[in-house]
Amino acid sequence: MSFRCKISDKRVIERPVLLAPPASTHKYARGSAIVFSGPPLRTGASRLSAQAALTVGAGLVTIVGEYEALKEHAAQVTAIMLREVDPDLAIIDDRVRSALLGPGAGISTRTKEAVLRLLQKGVPLVLDADALTSFELQPSELFGALHDQVVLTPHEGEFARLFPVIDLADRFTAARLAAELSGAVVLLKGAETIVAAPDGRLAVNTYASPWLATAGSGDVLAGLVCGLLAQGSSAFEAACIAAWLHGDIGIRGGPGLTADAMPGLIPLVLAACLDKG
Numbered sequence: 400m401s402f403r404c405k406i407s408d409k410r411v412i413e414r415p416v417l418l419a420p421p422a423s424t425h426k427y428a429r430g431s432a433i434v435f436s437g438p439p440l441r442t443g444a445s446r447l448s449a450q451a452a453l454t455v456g457a458g459l460v461t462i463v464g465e466y467e468a469l470k471e472h473a474a475q476v477t478a479i480m481l482r483e484v485d486p487d488l489a490i491i492d493d494r495v496r497s498a499l500l501g502p503g504a505g506i507s508t509r510t511k512e513a514v515l516r517l518l519q520k521g522v523p524l525v526l527d528a529d530a531l532t533s534f535e536l537q538p539s540e541l542f543g544a545l546h547d548q549v550v551l552t553p554h555e556g557e558f559a560r561l562f563p564v565i566d567l568a569d570r571f572t573a574a575r576l577a578a579e580l581s582g583a584v585v586l587l588k589g590a591e592t593i594v595a596a597p598d599g600r601l602a603v604n605t606y607a608s609p610w611l612a613t614a615g616s617g618d619v620l621a622g623l624v625c626g627l628l629a630q631g632s633s634a635f636e637a638a639c640i641a642a643w644l645h646g647d648i649g650i651r652g653g654p655g656l657t658a659d660a661m662p663g664l665i666p667l668v669l670a671a672c673l674d675k676g
């Protein structure tokens with residue numbers, strides 16, 4: 400594992416410690432991640448996620464999608480690989496350590512089916528945005544298929560759609576109940592981000608900035624979680640570390656910060672976390 404997660408006695412997430420990869424490492428040892436693309440003209444969100452996953456340290460990141468969508472990505476990315484999606488998801492082979500689905504995916508039966516197929520693969524998984532909202536009418540269908548290496552990353556709107564029975568007035572209790580109900584780690588986004596695991600672990604990230612409230616910011620966060628899962632962090636730790644790193648991106652970025660600029664700040668954030676010992 401590349402990061403040590405630190406949480407205070409008061410359940411506040413602290414600066415994580417980044418361990419440099421061993422001299423003998425190679426890109427597959429650092430972890431291979433898959434990010435699912437949105438359809439043509441909706442590819443930006445998944446691209447932001449993929450850039451964040453790669454920059455936070457996954458050894459390889461592949462964007463998977465339909466051919467016309469990949470053409471858009473090809474005009475924008477270089478280090479990130481592109482592969483056409485196949486119906487059986489054979490792309491999720493033994494080397495793949497994490498996946499992300501939802502940013503820009505579209506709210507549809509197609510997205511729902513893709514989520515359920517992906518969950519059957521058992522790979523550590525981040526479900527964000529439209530992958531959550533697509534289950535608004537039948538959340539139990541999603542909950543029945545989740546496993547404990549899944550991280551759900553709703554903002555309050557998405558949370559209310561997926562967990563209509565849970566009152567958001569107390570966000571700590573809401574996140575804890577949602578993790579229990581769904582059986583997955585829940586990262587509830589907002590000015591304070593709460594992370595809850597089905598086994599009762601709970602943490603909060605207060606180290607953030609309102610400059611993070613900008614379109615695509617959550618897509619970057621989802622990509623960070625995916626990139627950390629690829630490197631071997633557990634679902635709960637990946638969510639906690641990502642929330643802190645994302646907060647630091649916001650603090651460093653400050654006024655004028657856009658999601659496009661966020662991946663470029665990640666190396667500075669990582670350098671400040673690097674274990675010098």
Ligand SMILES: NC(=O)C1=CN([C@@H]2O[C@H](COP(=O)(O)OP(=O)(O)OC[C@H]3O[C@@H](n4cnc5c(N)ncnc54)[C@H](O)[C@@H]3O)[C@@H](O)[C@H]2O)[C@@H](O)CC1
Pocket residue numbers: 441442443444445501502503504505528529532554555556557614615616617618
């Ligand atoms: N560059 C891009 O391509 C971007 C694509 N995005 C994608 O656009 C799609 C829609 O995502 P959105 O999050 O905009 O919209 P949603 O489809 O989640 O709906 C937004 C609605 O949710 C409600 N809501 C309640 N609490 C909220 C909160 N805390 N934050 C935001 N909305 C809240 C509001 O009523 C708002 O009208 C997703 O697939 C997302 O990944 C966005 O992430 C923005 C950037």
Ligand SMILES: Nc1ncnc2c1ncn2[C@@H]1O[C@H](COP(=O)(O)OP(=O)(O)O)[C@@H](O)[C@H]1O
Pocket residue numbers: 528554588589590591592607608609610611612613614615616617618619620645
């Ligand atoms: N006022 C705020 N203070 C700190 N962080 C915020 C604030 N508002 C939003 N954020 C963070 O910005 C991100 C927004 O994500 P999201 O709502 O999914 O946007 P998008 O869908 O456009 O990517 C979340 O990580 C959230 O925690």
